[in-house]
Amino acid sequence: MADKVRKDAVQALDGLLFDGMTIMAGGFGLCGIPENLIAAIRAHGVKDLTVISNNCGIDGFGLGVLLENRQIRKMISSYVGENKLFEQLYLSGELELEFNPQGTLAERIRAGGAGIPAFFTKTGVGTLVAEGKEVREFDGELYVMERGLTADLAIIKADVGDTAGNLVFRKTARNFNPMMATAGAKTVVEVERLVAPGELDKDHIHTPGIYVDAIFEGAAFEKRIERVTTRPRAVEGAGAGGDV
């Protein structure tokens, strides 16, 4: 059986990076991002990247560091509001941008990984998103055709993985990671804890190892929080979501 275990991000990415490639990066905001792999891609310097990720990190962290180093040519995202440098590069024409509705982005990646070249959705009908795309009527409703999405490389963050590549994600850090793991020609995963086969409950594995080409335990995880929001201890049972 192929050995999937690598010692670190640099070894895990060895031979997989080339200029002009397309990379999918898991995460929502800074939650569940493959921070060790992003740092290694920054250090490698590979450029002209097309990056598919819901967001583009923040200034100085997450995918923001690849922007700073001018390694990204094009972003495919649903929301990039947290990033000043992004705005600057986009407005000066240095950076291309394709916006996808978040659910369309997730489904495009899921479809890509499942060998489905296109699908129809109601999302975006009658908006800029549908421009230039086929619109078809089904049962009296209009739907727009969206294409499946794949990448040369998917970089993924999971909480725990075993040496066979089986993955378990934690809380909302799951987000785009499971679909992206299926849609990369090569999929590289960093985990907070790497365990031996048999240690994970087989009924609770989120991503089966077939999708994973390389896996390593991250040396350190900063796990920055974008918006620390708390409630005072005195108030019990404040409404869900709380006051802002």
Add this chain to the structure above:
Amino acid sequence: MAWTRDQMAARAARELQDGFYGNLGIGIPTLVANYIPEGVEVTLQSENGMLGMGPFPFEGEEDADLINAGKQTITELAASSYFSSADSFAMIRGGHIDLSILGAMQVAANGDLANWMVPGKMVKGMGGAMDLVAGVKRVVIVMEHTEKSGAPKLVKACSLPLTGQSVVDLVVTDLAVFEVNRGRSPLRLIELADGVTLDEVRAKTEASFEAAAA
């Protein structure tokens, strides 16, 4: 007196029914969670992959792996569940969410909604808004009645790029509540904020509307 942001949120919260699965947008819609009526149990969805959003954590108990769609730290409840973004939007696009409460830049009499883009300004992206309005059973908009400039936001036709066509069911502003019904019936004013007159609302609204007998 026009309604405050909290009063608008409280009015929108009355649209929540016991047992509903709901999704709240960023801004005033987030405040709706504070006004869920007594005896009404609602499960809140966060489109980054969670059902059963709990309150903000106590200081020192934040978890970087547990955030809402606004990237704020939150907590889980006993019945919460986590899932991927694809599962989350299958829920939304498949029509399984009962109610979505969102903000808006413009709403038209036919139910068109614009809330993601102002041409010529930096565009941040639509996030999950287009999916929510396309898939959720009922869409309630909470917004100021006019722009800061005084320009009406309830218009004959949206001049800004659309988020969705004929998707809005109800609009709550600081002045009044309107039934939009996705444009299937004429726009109708159904409630005035305390002390607000019909004449004031007419003067600040571009779209023509009927007024329910008050």
